[in-house]
Amino acid sequence: MKKALVMLASAVAMSGAFAQASAPVAASSGTAASAAVAKGGHERNVEDRIAYLHSQLKITPEQETQWKTFADVMRGNGETMGELFKQRRAATTVSALDDMKQYATIAQAHADGMKKLVDAFDPLYNSFSPEQKKLADVTFRQHGGADGRSRHHGKGKSDKSAPAAASDATVKP
Numbered sequence: 001m002k003k004a005l006v007m008l009a010s011a012v013a014m015s016g017a018f019a020q021a022s023a024p025v026a027a028s029s030g031t032a033a034s035a036a037v038a039k040g041g042h043e044r045n046v047e048d049r050i051a052y053l054h055s056q057l058k059i060t061p062e063q064e065t066q067w068k069t070f071a072d073v074m075r076g077n078g079e080t081m082g083e084l085f086k087q088r089r090a091a092t093t094v095s096a097l098d099d100m101k102q103y104a105t106i107a108q109a110h111a112d113g114m115k116k117l118v119d120a121f122d123p124l125y126n127s128f129s130p131e132q133k134k135l136a137d138v139t140f141r142q143h144g145g146a147d148g149r150s151r152h153h154g155k156g157k158s159d160k161s162a163p164a165a166a167s168d169a170t171v172k173p
Contacts, residue, residue: 046078056139057132066124073120077113084109 050071059067084106091102125136 046075050074057135063127066127070120070124073116080109
């Protein structure tokens with residue numbers, strides 16, 4: 001049970017990366033223009049992460065087909081999570097039960113999205129050279145999963161116990 005709670009908390013914490021950029025803009029004004037700006041910021045963050053990973057992993061021209069599949073899944077996951085967080089922010093007066101249901105929906109969408117991401121990453125990772133595999137291993141361990149959230153949460157080494165660190169490993173590709 002504890003492992004499940006740790007995984008759920010990790011999943012929702014990682015999902016927050018997709019909502020962070022749009023939250024301040026959307027909250028500042030209720031206009032359609034601010035919603036468009038917020039969406040643009042969110043999409044820019046996803047595209048920035050895709051560009052960073054492409055460069056960091058030294059994707060070759062031969063790997064572009066697998067890369068495109070992986071990047072498209074990242075975009076789709078970002079859109080899904082962005083929309084769910086937008087709906088959550090819009091629901092200003094919800095019961096505790098409704099709040100828990102929203103949380104469960106977000107956690108399930110994140111789990112489903114991670115499964116799709118792993119499925120898309122598998123053939124890409126298998127096409128990597130040994131050097132690229134090392135880069136991927138370090139990149140995803142240091143900076144979190146494909147969404148970019150750090151497992152270390154800032155300063156120094158992680159103070160997580162081994163079981164908590166192991167549960168994090170099950171959530172990222």
